[in-house]
Amino acid sequence: MKNIAVIGVGYVGLVTGTCLADLGHRVVCLDVNEERITNLNKGILPIYEPGLEEVVRRNVNAGRLLFTTHYPDAVNGTSPDLAAEYVFIAVGTPSAVDGKADLDYVRRAAESIAEVMDHPIIVVNKSTVPVGTGDWTADIIKSKQTRPIKFNVVSNPEFLREGNAIYDFMYPDRIVLGSLEREAAEKVAQLYLPVRATIMITDLRTAEMIKYASNAFLATKISFINEIANICEALGADVKEVATGMGYDKRIGRAFLDAGIGYGGSCFPKDVLALAHMAKERGRHPQLIQAVMDINADRRRQTVDKLRELLGGALQDKKIGILGLAFKPNTDDMRDAPALEVIELIEAEGGRVQAYDPVAMQVARQIKPNLELTVNPYECGAGCDAVVLMTEWNEFKQLDLRRLKNLMKSPVIIDARNVYEPEQVADMGFSYRGIGRGYNYR
Ligand code: NAD
């Protein structure tokens, strides 16, 4: 059992802290957001993540998982035997205005650690940070220490997906550790031994780059299949079948070849942009990455084009039902959710929107207080000229479409996630557009 502090209790910090506690370590999670910590101490989680609440409760009850706002308690422990050997940084790294990753939260976390640390520690960076941030973090800690105390910085990028976070932590495809001192990385590797995953140890900058390159590659797969979807629409082929056919080739793989509304969320948009920014800063021209972003931005506009096409022109005074607000199923995260942009495009053309999401409505209310929300998917379609399916929640896959049709003003569905079978929906009397499903043109 090791003593661990986790700085930042968002998606990554809470999942990491909780899962490390579940592996048997003693973990103190710290956040500067007092309300977040007060709620966590009452058992109220800041995010919706399937299964997480139970694992948090189990580890809190076992005394292995604690929450605080007090840096000295987290880093040095309330007694010397509880001092943290490892301090994970898991604070946010959002996009700054120019697309660069904003490192302000990382800087402040590093300063706070340096100011209080009274014993040697390994600082483990889990936040997604531009290449070179590990060295920069070490410089900050050195400059803010009240007296010189040994420490190491290890980069340990996180690859979990929201909605699958616990599984991804417990069964990772790989664990990447980067450090200038191999011994420090090996110590961090010991924490993960119970998960029995492949562990790769490399240098700091390479570890940081592996994270960006991985996210950018997955985003590239998505933009690639979306481009193929556009071509399928023009030529009468079905992109779902194309992706399946491609996916049988082990060199290609079926994962991340779902054409749709494009990628959103708190990660791909900001990380792809930050990688492009890093390249440009060093005088490189990231052509492919730029195309990936351009194709993704077009997805939202193309969805609204499809609406106009099926509604016979302008969206002025048309009522549109939006099914799904979260950027993907099994999360209530709406950061960079495609639904928000589509709603804004519809409203900009004078259309009216009502929306429904199985779990993200509370978050939606905070982000967009004037958005009309409905109590279920049928109410969402009631009186509408068209419905747009934005998130592939299971609940939407099982909808009684005949019931929905009877409630709608006109039976029009834009299926931005290719959830339905075009022929079946058309047979029910809907005007239907999926993404890249060539049936439209037969
Ligand atoms: P988040 O915004 O959900 O949480 C960040 C937390 O850090 C917040 O609770 C905030 O109050 C806290 N914080 C900010 N400054 C602090 C400070 N100085 N001291 C202590 N706490 C502080 O962020 P997230 O989604 O968990 O992402 C964190 C990092 O992990 C980002 O770099 C992100 O790119 C990366 N990442 C995220 C995911 C994901 O699925 N969300 C997956 C892999 C990697």
Ligand code: UGA
């Ligand atoms: C993504 C990565 O999958 C994680 O490995 C990574 O750790 C994380 O970003 C991060 O760096 O923070 P996440 O954003 O939670 O995880 O969700 P994904 O499942 O990757 O989906 C991202 C977006 O791509 C969603 O909007 C999703 O709808 C879209 N997507 C995904 C597609 O449009 N098509 C696909 O085939 C797959």
